[in-house]
Amino acid sequence: MFFYSPNFIVFMIALLIPYFIFKRQRLFLLAAANALFYAAHPEGFIVLFLGMCLLTFGIVHLMTRPRWRWLFWVGIIANVLNLVLFKYTLFALDNLKLVGFQTAWTDSFAESIVLPLGISFYTFEFISYLVDVRRGDSKPTRSFFKFWVFVSMFPHLIAGPIMRGDELFPQLDKLPERRISWSDMKYGVYLFTLGIIKKLVIADQLSPIVKEYFDKGSALTGTESWIASYTFSFFIYNDFSAYTDMAIGLGIMLGVRFADNFKSPYLSGDPSEFWRRWHITLSRWIRDYVYIGLGGNRKGAVRTYLNLFGAMLVSGLWHGAMWTYVAWGGIHGLLQVVHRMSLGLNRISWIAAVRKSRLYRVIAVFVFFHIITWTWVFFHAPSIEMALDMTWKMLHAHADNVVAHPTFLLIVGLFAIHVAEFLLRKYEGAVGRAWRFVPFPLRSAVYLAIVLALIYYSKGDKYEFIYFQF
Template sequence: MLFHSPNFLIFFIAVLIPYFMYKRSRIAVLALANAVFYGFSGFKILLLFVLVTIATFCIVHGMRKENWRWLFWVGILLNLMNLAFFKYTLFLLNSFQGLTGIRFGFADYTQFSIVLPIGISFYTFELISYLIDVRRGETVPTRSFLTFWTFVSMFPHLIAGPIMRGNELIPQLELLSEKRVSWMEVKYGLYLFFIGTIKKIILADNLAPVADSFFNKAHALSGTESWIAAYLFTFQIYFDFSAYSDMALGLGYIMGVQLAQNFITPYLSSNPTEFWKRWHITLSRWIRDYIYIGLGGNRKGRARTQFNLLAAMLLSGLWHGANWTFVLWGGLHGILLVLHKWSLRLNRWRRINQLRGTRLYHILAVAVFFHITVWTWVFFRAPNFSLGWSMTQEMMKVNVNDLVRHPLFLAICGLYVLHLAENWIRSDESRSGWVWHRVPAPVRGLLYFILVLTIIYFTKGETYNFIYFQF
């Protein structure tokens, strides 16, 4: 169910009624609601999810025994195999066939398809992190399977994150039966859900067909059109993914549960390190804590640090999808992170350090890195490497005068202004709230009414799934 669909609103209201009426049964209500929500994807997919969750729960408790610690690796392998089978089987077979010509006896498995269980990447990462955190002693495993199931399957963040840790969410769930959900939490949750709805319906879903129209003819695009296509997708994927995250956080607040923030206006980043602290924050933390640090982090010298960064980002790219374009996208960001690490060594020179501290340098750095980010999104969106490379070649030959005169360039500038406005509003919500409440109540009411009518108007068009549902 899509968060902005009538079906979901009916479902959510049906959940909230018993959730608030029967305070002591909130975990049971949520556990059942999660199963119903995920069950819309299909009973077999729900059954697989439940079985993997049960197996992981049993392994977590079994591996704590002195002679059963090896079960940890069974749990890791079980979850990785579940993810790999559904997400990477055909990708690996196709890649192997392309390199060797061997088909393993299949007539032509390029015509086969495997249904990817929705949200499998997100719940797999949560289960793996839980196993690792328990092994490291950072999390005490809950003895309640109902609580564990609710942690893994909680419907607001199940399909596309944020990726939650056991020590972040389980303590909140254990206190739900005693928690009094305040009106301020509900109001803030509605505010976040409303912001996410605007991003999804008014912005992302209207950018999608325009961006698609360019990428569908990527091989024939000029340099100007290639940049316009890349700009459009850059904002489409941000508004789409951050919309889901805002709506998820909003739903959590309404129920008195605080989920992790996943975005902080990432296109205002001045370097790749800052970008990954602002974009898909919970995935960045996961990659850092369980892959980068697991490989040795920065503890084994500069060369090994750079290798670990690159390896972590390559795996991050592969996590996003079973296609070499995603691996390349991750590799490009890995290279950017390595280059940024190298550039920090220049700060030993006082004048360079002073220059980097100026506001002008920061503005220029944001502008430059934004365009580098726009270019990398080409390989994320392009269906294959050749089209991505074709667009890159054209982008390198662009005439700037033609680009700024393109009919859509002004609209793209407007999207960036919206991004700046969001940063201003969200960076200090108490200040922006104070400003908003200085506006006369009738004017605020009229603006709310206009926004609601606008959302209703745009819901009449084609509905698009959230982009990250496919991952």
């Protein structure tokens, strides 16, 4: 059920009407809506989802007792195995074939495996909840309805943001008394509309272009490899951040605020800043539960570098069961290590001064954007061989040919839109106040133009959000 499909609009209206009338029943309405939304997707495996939800809920309450603390590991192992079974079994079987292990049973078993919708996201939420309760960072809720709503909130269920108990439970506690103002509704609609525009007008228009280039495989030239990676960079950002914008907008309409997940990542000047701007909730999950769990920076420089590299490998493998994702995570791990090493140069006063200058900032953003653009080749290429082939060709491409390519102007325009979005989100309060002074007929004309444009673009081919596959 696409967020912008007629079915979803009807679903949302049917929920909002009783949601505002029966405030005391909001939690039960959300619980039912979440179940209905997930059940509407045949690949959702709602029985499995409910089973893991009941298992985790039960373990959390039992493990708080001194004699049952060991159940914490049962909960962790059960959730990890559930994810591994559905997401990584095919990967393991494919690699076993490479060493000659293949039977009719393994082939039949492989064909029967289907990846449940949103399993990576809800598994991480289950694990974080178990760990947070064990650490004392979050108190276990006694209401299964509340726990179900926490983990299954339909706006963010399939592709995040990845929420934590201490972020969402306090909001759910106050939900029956929460006053959702007209300003909240307008802001929610604004974010939802912004997401639809990014999805329909940008991401879905870039999708066939990306496919056309990557389908060429080894026939790609160096110039085309750069264009392919540029277009994919803006496709994946606009596609994924569109989902997040719509999810946050829907949450605001329901009286719930989800965590931000993107902050104009292509304006980053280094690897650390990029991961503070890109898929923020996954980045902090990896930091808090993998990097810090491995020891963080508490055991010396070498161990810190290994922990950084290992954490980014986990991030890469989380995205998918392919060696290209592992390589992508490994590259980002190396980038993190090199950046961490380079921070020692800040002890030299003139280097520290240069790094604080505006000119350095502009150069750093320009250079790092191209590094990130190159890393997406490993993320999207169907094989390591193709990614390496594209990398070799990109290294030998002539900048003049890239700039002269007809699609390059589109790339420049997309980066300009990225900057414009950054400015809009940074100053959206001031922009909103200024917008009120625009004459009503002109504002109405702009709203009508947006609606007509979205209707026009919605008639074209529709593509699932790319992060649905993760």
